[in-house]
Amino acid sequence: MVSGVIIDDEQNNILNLQLLLDKYKNEITISATAMNADEGIKIIKQHSPDVVFLDIQMPGKNGFQLLQALPHLDFEVIFVTAYDQYGIQAVKFAALDYLLKPIKAEELQYAIHKVIEKSLIKKQNLQLQNLVSLLQQSPKNQQQRIALPSATETRFVPVHEIIHCESKNSYTLIYLLNNEKVLVSKAIYEYEDLLSDYGFIRCHQSHLVNRKFVKSWIKKDGDYLLLDDGTELPVSRQKKMAVKTALVSF
Amino acid sequence: MLPDIIFARHYSFHIFRKKNLHSEKKRLFLLCILACIINCTNAQVKWRDDSIPFNKIEWNNMSTSYFSDDADKMIALVTAIPYNGIDFIGMNKELDLFYTSSYYKYQSNLSNHFQKLDTYDSGNVYFVTPGIFKNNADSFEFRILKDGKVVMKPWCEITQFTDSNFQLNSFRKFCGFLGGYHTGFNHFITVELRRKNNLKNIAESSVYWKQIHPHIASVYTSDDLNIFLKRLKSAYTSPEELNESKKYTEEYSTIEDSLNHRAKMWIFNAGESNLIFYLNASIYWKGALEYSLLKNGKVVKDWQPNDYDNNFVWLHNLSNGNYELKMRYRMQRPNVSTYLFKIKPFWYQTNAFVAACIIFGLLLLTLIIFFILSRRRLALQKTKTQKLQLELRSVRSQLNPHFVFNALSSIQSLLKQSKLEEADYYFTEFSSLLRDTMRNNEKEMLPLHIELQTIETYVKLEQLRFAFKYQIKIEDIDTSAVEVPSLLLQPIIENAVKHGISKMRKEGEIILSVTSKGKDMIITIMDNGNGFSPSQQTEGFGLKLTKERLNLINQTLIEQYIDMHIESKAIATTVLFTFKNWL
Numbered sequence: 001m002v003s004g005v006i007i008d009d010e011q012n013n014i015l016n017l018q019l020l021l022d023k024y025k026n027e028i029t030i031s032a033t034a035m036n037a038d039e040g041i042k043i044i045k046q047h048s049p050d051v052v053f054l055d056i057q058m059p060g061k062n063g064f065q066l067l068q069a070l071p072h073l074d075f076e077v078i079f080v081t082a083y084d085q086y087g088i089q090a091v092k093f094a095a096l097d098y099l100l101k102p103i104k105a106e107e108l109q110y111a112i113h114k115v116i117e118k119s120l121i122k123k124q125n126l127q128l129q130n131l132v133s134l135l136q137q138s139p140k141n142q143q144q145r146i147a148l149p150s151a152t153e154t155r156f157v158p159v160h161e162i163i164h165c166e167s168k169n170s171y172t173l174i175y176l177l178n179n180e181k182v183l184v185s186k187a188i189y190e191y192e193d194l195l196s197d198y199g200f201i202r203c204h205q206s207h208l209v210n211r212k213f214v215k216s217w218i219k220k221d222g223d224y225l226l227l228d229d230g231t232e233l234p235v236s237r238q239k240k241m242a243v244k245t246a247l248v249s250f
Numbered sequence: 251m252l253p254d255i256i257f258a259r260h261y262s263f264h265i266f267r268k269k270n271l272h273s274e275k276k277r278l279f280l281l282c283i284l285a286c287i288i289n290c291t292n293a294q295v296k297w298r299d300d301s302i303p304f305n306k307i308e309w310n311n312m313s314t315s316y317f318s319d320d321a322d323k324m325i326a327l328v329t330a331i332p333y334n335g336i337d338f339i340g341m342n343k344e345l346d347l348f349y350t351s352s353y354y355k356y357q358s359n360l361s362n363h364f365q366k367l368d369t370y371d372s373g374n375v376y377f378v379t380p381g382i383f384k385n386n387a388d389s390f391e392f393r394i395l396k397d398g399k400v401v402m403k404p405w406c407e408i409t410q411f412t413d414s415n416f417q418l419n420s421f422r423k424f425c426g427f428l429g430g431y432h433t434g435f436n437h438f439i440t441v442e443l444r445r446k447n448n449l450k451n452i453a454e455s456s457v458y459w460k461q462i463h464p465h466i467a468s469v470y471t472s473d474d475l476n477i478f479l480k481r482l483k484s485a486y487t488s489p490e491e492l493n494e495s496k497k498y499t500e501e502y503s504t505i506e507d508s509l510n511h512r513a514k515m516w517i518f519n520a521g522e523s524n525l526i527f528y529l530n531a532s533i534y535w536k537g538a539l540e541y542s543l544l545k546n547g548k549v550v551k552d553w554q555p556n557d558y559d560n561n562f563v564w565l566h567n568l569s570n571g572n573y574e575l576k577m578r579y580r581m582q583r584p585n586v587s588t589y590l591f592k593i594k595p596f597w598y599q600t601n602a603f604v605a606a607c608i609i610f611g612l613l614l615l616t617l618i619i620f621f622i623l624s625r626r627r628l629a630l631q632k633t634k635t636q637k638l639q640l641e642l643r644s645v646r647s648q649l650n651p652h653f654v655f656n657a658l659s660s661i662q663s664l665l666k667q668s669k670l671e672e673a674d675y676y677f678t679e680f681s682s683l684l685r686d687t688m689r690n691n692e693k694e695m696l697p698l699h700i701e702l703q704t705i706e707t708y709v710k711l712e713q714l715r716f717a718f719k720y721q722i723k724i725e726d727i728d729t730s731a732v733e734v735p736s737l738l739l740q741p742i743i744e745n746a747v748k749h750g751i752s753k754m755r756k757e758g759e760i761i762l763s764v765t766s767k768g769k770d771m772i773i774t775i776m777d778n779g780n781g782f783s784p785s786q787q788t789e790g791f792g793l794k795l796t797k798e799r800l801n802l803i804n805q806t807l808i809e810q811y812i813d814m815h816i817e818s819k820a821i822a823t824t825v826l827f828t829f830k831n832w833l
Contacts, residue, residue, distance in 0.1 A: 083685070100685065104678040167731035170699065187730035189697040205731040205833075237809050237831075 001026075002116050004051035006033045007040035007066070008080065009058040013101070017053060017080070020103055024112055037061030041069055049075055050119040056081045056088070064090070064135050073128040076115045093194050094131035095147035095154055130156055142198055142212075148174060148184045155182065159198045164233060165191050165208040175231075201246045204236045211247065307376060307430070308332075309418045325381035325390075327428075327443050327453035330418060332371040334581050335535025335559075368460040371581045374430030375457045377441050378418070382426040384411055388446075392428055395440040398456075402431075402439070435459045463587040464539060464577035467530035471522050478526055482560070515572075516591040520599070526564045527575065527589070533561040537580055544574040555580070570595035653744065657711055676714055683707045687737070694803075696736040698764070699729040705743055705762065718751045718758030725765045732771065732832070735803055735812070741796050742775050742825045750779025750823055771829040778822050 004021075008014050014033050021028060031047045034040040037060055044052060054077050056063040063079065064087060079091055079098035091098050097111045130145055137144055142160035161177040167188035174182045174191075192202045199211040203225055218224040223235035225243075235243050312330035369375050382390055387408045394403035408426040416423045431439050438458040442451045470478040518525065533539055536556045541563050543551040553576075556563055563577065570593045578586045597603055657680050664673035686704040690696055702722060709720050743760065751758025761776045797814065804811045813828040 100682075102678050102681050104682070105674065167728050169728050170730050172730075187697065187699055189699070189730060205733060206728060238807065240808075 002028045002050045002119055003031045003047065004028050004053060005040070005043050005047055005049045006030055006053045007035075007037070007043075007058075007063070008033075008053070008055040009035055010055075011035070013055070013080070017103065020105065020108055021112075023105075024109075027116055028112060037063070037066040037069075040066050044070065044075070051076045051078060051115050053078050053080055055079075056091075062087070064131075067128065067132055068135065073125045073132065075125065075128075076119050077125075077128055078111050078115060089194065090131060090134050092190065093134060093144075093146055094127050095149045096127055096131060126156065127154060144198075146194065148182050149186070150182055150184055157182075159195065160210070160212070162195075162200075162210055163213045163227060163229065164210060164231070165195075165200075167206040201243055203239055203243050204234045207233045209233055214247065217247075309416065312376065312418060314419055325379065325443075325452065327441060327455050328378045328380060328418075328421065329367055329441075329455045329457060330376040330378065331367060331369045331457065332373050332375075332581075334371055335538035336370070336531060336533050336579065336581075366456045366458070368458045370460055370462050370579065372432065372435070372459070374432045375439070376430045377428035377455065378412060378421065379408065379426035379428065379443065380421045382408060383424055387411075387426055390426075390443060391446050392441060392443045394431060395442065396433055397437055398440055433459055435461045461585055462579060462582060463585045464579060465530055465587065466527050466589060468528045469516065469591075470526040470528060471518060472524045474526075475524075478528075481528070514590070516589075518591060518593045520570060520594045520596040522593050523568045524564070524566055525568060525591070526562050527577075529561045529563075529577075531561050533559070535559055539563070539577060540580055540583070541575060541577045544576070545571045547572075553578075568593055570599050653712075656715065660715060672714075676711065679707055679711055683711065690736045693736050695733040697730055698727070698732045698734050701734055701736065701739060702729060702762075702764075704737070705739055708740060708743060709747075709760070712747050716747065716752050716758065717756050718747075718754065718760065719756075720760040721762070723761065723763040723765075725763070727764050727766055727771060727833075729764070734773075734829070735799070738796065738799070738812075739773065739775065739827075741793065745793055746775060746777035746779070746823065746825075750777035752779075754779060766833055769831050769833050771832040773827040773829070774824055775827075776822060776824045 006014050006017055008017070014035070018030055018033075021030060028051065031049060032043040034043050037058055040052075040054070043049075052075055054063045054066065056079055061069070067073065067077070077096060079088075079096065080101060080103070081088060081098060082101045088098060097114060099107055099111060127147055130147060134144055143158055145156040145158050146162070148155045148157055157174075157176065163175045163177060165175070165188055166173045168183065170185070170187050172184050172186055172188045172191055174184060176182065188206070188208055192200070192208050195208065195210075196202070200208050201211055201214075202208050209225060209227070213227045213229070214225050215228050216226045217235075218226050218232065223240060224232045225235060226232055309330070311333050313333045314328050314330050379390070391405045391407055392403075393401060393405045396402045408428065410427040410429065411424050412427050414423055416425075428441060431441075433439050436459065438456050440454060440456045443453040444451045470481075529539070533556070536559045539556040539561075540553050541551070541556060542549065542553045543565065558564060563575070565575070572592050573590070575589045575591065576586050577589075578584075657676070661673055661676050661680070664670075664676060683704065686700070686707065690700065690704065702724075706722065712718075713720070739762070743762070746760050751760060757778070759778050761774075763774050763776075765772050765774075793816075800812050800814055810829070810831045813830065815826040815828070817824045817826065
């Protein structure tokens with residue numbers, strides 16, 4: 001049995017989530033609810049829950065500030081948000097789970113099962129700690145670590161160690177500086193979304209490249225980017241102008 | 251200096267004049283006979299015995315046939331012809347010219363007794379007789395003939411004598427004075443002098459009233475100034491003797507000379523602003539010659555006396571153009587000589603150049619106007635494009651209201667029936683679609699994967715209402731990598747549902763397939779509804795908008811384009827998108 005708390009500024013949302021979770025009452029019990037961040041901190045300290053259902057947008061402190069205020073992050077978090085506004089980017093960057101309102105039954109089920117699996121081993125939540133450190137740092141810093149969830153593990157890789165990414169249908173193959181390749185279960189467009197602020201360029205529909213590894217632009221039967229490690233990545237005609245602009249503007 | 255010049259007069263004596271006289275004589279003879287026939291009326295040729303008081307005669311203005319300082323020792327007939335500042339040098343070849351001490355002296359080859367002289371002044375010519383004085387006058391007699399035939403004054407004695415005011419050369423005062431006479435131009439008067447009762451004339455003098463026009467001998471340009479100055483220094487030397495270049499000395503003819511009134515025109519180089527027209531006459535007084543200048547048919551200088559006391563007209567500050575130089579002698583004003591000349595324009599003054607400038611200017615103006623217009627048109631097009639894009643975005647951002655409210659109505663119906671699970675499913679799918687639509691309309695291009703997800707959500711919702719079948723087939727396409735214009739396919743699916751399979755319920759089927767063909771990606775959306783004519787108006791706003799949007803998108807694409815083809819048959823409608831060079 002897993003214990004959980006719900007933190008949301010709207011009574012109806014708390015109630016709705018409780019009703020939805022009623023389906024999983026054999027697996028999860030809600031021990032407390034709170035309607036603002038400060039109260040939330042209190043109940044987390046009080047109940048030491050395994051799972052926290054956390055609304056991001058709240059009056060006063062928001063969900064992220066709540067997390068930053070806690071000394072120990074030894075629980076799982078399922079973010080609940082109405083719309084993908086600012087902040088969800090960081091959640092995605094840390095590869096944490098989130099639910100969008102109104103909550104879809106199947107998505108809830110998926111998230112619950114994942115959380116239960118993880119919470120069986122009570123330990124420091126690295127992903128959450130990563131998120132908190134992400135939120136503290138200034139953006140566009142390549143020292144920041146991105147969570148790369150693969151089938152067996154989630155790795156935290158500094159952005160500057162990623163050379164380039166290649167689309168493999170709904171998966172993405174990520175090429176690291178130490179010649180390692182990581183296949184992650186997210187589409188390339190999601191990584192483009194996350195990494196474009198860090199100097200990554202979508203040079204081709206199948207390729208995303210870290211600008212700092214681009215050595216030169218080659219023209220031979222089309223355009224190519226030559227990387228430091230000798231890799232050649234194609235530049236598609238449609239992206240040519242955008243790539244040129246991106247290469248000189250950073 | 252002045253006396254020298256005056257003394258330097260001498261008179262031309264033309265051989266050809268004789269011929270003229272001869273023909274004149276013939277004509278006059280005929281005229282006389284004619285005059286006799288018509289009752290002896292007076293001949294129309296005027297002549298007059300002048301009665302100007304002796305002291306009013308301007309002896310200063312007279313040229314004489316003799317200078318002789320020893321003329322008083324012999325009896326001579328001296329003809330005094332008005333000088334008026336002009337003389338015609340080099341015309342008479344019969345006169346033997348030489349000079350002693352300070353003045354010229356000449357003797358006629360035909361002896362002193364017989365002289366033929368010309369006058370150019372319509373006024374009187376005077377005759378005096380040095381060597382005949384009151385004391386010996388009674389042994390001489392003279393008569394005046396006109397044109398050698400008509401006796402105007404029969405033989406008579408010399409009854410007038412010069413007075414103490416008389417001063418002509420070095421002739422002695424109080425010598426005989428025969429009077430002043432004149433006749434019309436082209437006629438002559440002859441004075442004959444003889445001893446009484448001796449039929450042999452001791453002296454004869456004929457004066458012919460000759461018409462003259464100014465005649466140009468040569469033209470000097472600014473290049474020829476040195477030659478011209480040399481010429482001035484030796485005024486009585488012929489151009490041949492000075493070895494003058496005959497650049498402009500040949501073809502001088504005036505309008506009046508040329509029979510067809512088309513005189514030759516001199517053409518001077520561009521920039522010749524100074525021209526000197528040198529006349530073959532000896533002119534010593536600026537008043538003697540008058541000229542006027544016309545440029546391009548307009549009078550630049552009206553008739554005016556010459557600017558110099560010499561036999562040239564010096565024109566200054568000339569610019570390019572066609573000129574007419576008109577000249578006349580003051581004493582014969584009706585006889586005008588008109589010379590044509592032209593100063594070439596510099597290349598930049600030519601009409602062709604001016605025309606070229608104008609054409610160039612116009613061209614430039616047109617270009618500027620064209621540039622401005624095209625810029626304005628471009629700006630207009632840009633705003634139009636922006637407007638259209640905004641329009642498209644606003645259309646994209648909205649779900650079809652018909653669909654929205656039908657969906658809400660369906661949820662309401664499920665709630666009323668207490669089908670809560672179904673209602674919840676319908677509701678959350680609807681919110682997903684709303685979210686996708688709101689999120690995706692911000693981007694022009696979207697991963698095909700997301701586009702297909704949105705379509706699937708939509709289809710699921712419509713399925714709840716119409717219970718048709720659908721399939722999405724994907725072959726060889728990385729839908730996460732490939733991007734398509736956002737919400738491009740959705741209106742087509744909507745159309746397929748609305749016009750195609752909505753009435754068919756469970757038999758209805760929509761198949762969306764994504765395939766590749768070389769570098770092209772092909773997406774077909776097929777439904778088995780009754781179809782519609784592509785030209786039909788009812789094909790829907792969505793379809794029309796999609797076409798417009800594709801036109802717009804194709805303008806922004808490089809080496810790529812998206813083609814939409816609609817094929818509607820009775821049993822199926824297929825919309826085929828070809829994404830050229832897409833992969």
